[in-house]
Amino acid sequence: MTDEHMRKVVIPGEVIFEGDDYLPGEGTQKKGNEIVAIRYGLAEESKKLVKVIPLSGVYLPRRGNVVIGKVENITFNGWVIDINTPENSFLSLMEVPRYVNKDDLEEVFMIGDMVVAKINSINKRGIDLTVKLKGLGRLDKGIIIHVNPNKVPRIIGKEGSMISLIKDETKCRITVGQNGLIWINGDKVEDELFAKKAILHITERSFMSGLTDEMKKWFEEEKAKSK
Amino acid sequence: MTKETFKRPDGRKPNELRKITAKVGIIPNADGSAMFAFGDTIAIAAVYGPKKMHPQHAQNPERGTLRCNYNMISFSVTERIRPGPNRRSTEISKITEWALQPVVMIDEFQGNVVDVHINVLQANASTRCAGINAAAMALAHAGIPMKSLVQSVSIGKLDKHLVADLIKEEEDWEEGEGATDIPITLTGEGKISHIQLDGKISRKQLNEAIELAKEASKEIYEAQKKALKDIEEHDRK
Numbered sequence: 001m002t003d004e005h006m007r008k009v010v011i012p013g014e015v016i017f018e019g020d021d022y023l024p025g026e027g028t029q030k031k032g033n034e035i036v037a038i039r040y041g042l043a044e045e046s047k048k049l050v051k052v053i054p055l056s057g058v059y060l061p062r063r064g065n066v067v068i069g070k071v072e073n074i075t076f077n078g079w080v081i082d083i084n085t086p087e088n089s090f091l092s093l094m095e096v097p098r099y100v101n102k103d104d105l106e107e108v109f110m111i112g113d114m115v116v117a118k119i120n121s122i123n124k125r126g127i128d129l130t131v132k133l134k135g136l137g138r139l140d141k142g143i144i145i146h147v148n149p150n151k152v153p154r155i156i157g158k159e160g161s162m163i164s165l166i167k168d169e170t171k172c173r174i175t176v177g178q179n180g181l182i183w184i185n186g187d188k189v190e191d192e193l194f195a196k197k198a199i200l201h202i203t204e205r206s207f208m209s210g211l212t213d214e215m216k217k218w219f220e221e222e223k224a225k226s227k
Numbered sequence: 228m229t230k231e232t233f234k235r236p237d238g239r240k241p242n243e244l245r246k247i248t249a250k251v252g253i254i255p256n257a258d259g260s261a262m263f264a265f266g267d268t269i270a271i272a273a274v275y276g277p278k279k280m281h282p283q284h285a286q287n288p289e290r291g292t293l294r295c296n297y298n299m300i301s302f303s304v305t306e307r308i309r310p311g312p313n314r315r316s317t318e319i320s321k322i323t324e325w326a327l328q329p330v331v332m333i334d335e336f337q338g339n340v341v342d343v344h345i346n347v348l349q350a351n352a353s354t355r356c357a358g359i360n361a362a363a364m365a366l367a368h369a370g371i372p373m374k375s376l377v378q379s380v381s382i383g384k385l386d387k388h389l390v391a392d393l394i395k396e397e398e399d400w401e402e403g404e405g406a407t408d409i410p411i412t413l414t415g416e417g418k419i420s421h422i423q424l425d426g427k428i429s430r431k432q433l434n435e436a437i438e439l440a441k442e443a444s445k446e447i448y449e450a451q452k453k454a455l456k457d458i459e460e461h462d463r464k
Contacts, residue, residue: 011456
């Protein structure tokens with residue numbers, strides 16, 4: 001919680017720290033002996049590393065991110081998947097954990113299918129995805145909602161505290177894509193809609209501190225209402 | 228006319244700007260948006276992207292592209308103007324692009340484009356300056372990497388007197404040497420990224436005009452900063 005007080009909103013060109021004690025991280029730049037923000041967001045300092053966490057804007061893909069996307073096209077050796085980024089993202093058939101007949105890629109993923117995938121690498125040509133890990137692959141049922149990608153960290157919470165709370169309270173399976181697409185699957189449609197309501201409630205209050213406790217209260221209130 | 232008797236039509240001091248209103252996040256569907264107003268000159272800016280450039284032949288594989296579009300809404304002036312692009316708006320779009328280019332750092336977005344749409348809702352001179360100020364805020368709000376914001380202000384020479392932030396009435400000044408309008412855009416380092424001049428001015432007075440713009444840009448910067456920082460409070464509600 002100590003770094004909670006260190007957080008402040010910075011604008012491009014604003015000096016965050018002076019002196020050589022700090023290292024410039026993501027969203028910052030060193031100019032002379034000053035660390036200057038080059039993006040609009042929350043400045044955070046930890047272990048002498050200064051970075052700016054974006055508050056708004058489009059999703060910028062990072063290696064290792066789990067994302068949800070839609071199959072846009074099928075090529076001879078894989079699938080083109082739309083994950084709401086300017087670059088094309090590609091899922092190679094080598095990255096599918098099963099034997100794939102090269103003549104019948106549709107058998108695995110058809111155009112229009114929703115897929116949970118992990119970003120394997122980012123290079124000049126685009127983004128390479130993989131579904132070789134547990135929990136990745138095609139989504140068959142459930143609902144998908146879209147939220148602002150900058151609010152995803154709040155939905156997940158510290159070490160997944162928030163998302164596990166929602167999962168427990170709504171009895172739904174939820175996968176949060178870093179690109180702002182969220183998959184919800186429960187036994188009943190009512191459960192899914194309740195989870196959706198909870199997530200949208202969080203996105204509206206993303207600036208609050210102690211949001212997990214707040215949500216616990218919210219769940220109690222909502223449950224009392226429905227009874 | 229001597230300096231003592233010189234008076235601006237709306238009674239402002241020579242270096243006094245109109246009341247600045249700045250707001251961020253006014254267009255929910257855009258990736259970044261802002262409103263900036265000098266008194267009754269109101270401009271809104273919406274930023275979309277970075278996104279893939281279309282048509283494909285316009286893509287630049289070396290760096291990202293900044294594309295600006297300035298437009299005056301047909302009801303923004305007293306007599307309705309024909310909607311759609313015209314010679315003037317095409318020019319101002321290009322000018323805005325050049326004014327912003329030195330500060331945006333979009334080199335890494337190869338083949339992509341950042342679109343900036345500026346709309347003037349109400350015009351009473353200095354519309355391009357209000358547009359550039361709004362665009363700078365909207366770009367920051369969209370999370371585009373930038374060296375700094377930019378501040379733009381129009382400096383006018385009415386007869387022999389320099390004034391900041393012109394209004395329509397002053398633009399049509401006819402006494403003495405008449406009116407000269409000099410819109411100036413400054414980056415965070417105090418460098419000029421855009422200056423326009425039509426009319427006559429001495430070199431000495433031009434330097435004075437730039438100094439006046441630097442002074443005015445501080446006030447604009449504070450307004451932009453406040454708007455961007457206040458969004459947190461705004462979202463909390």
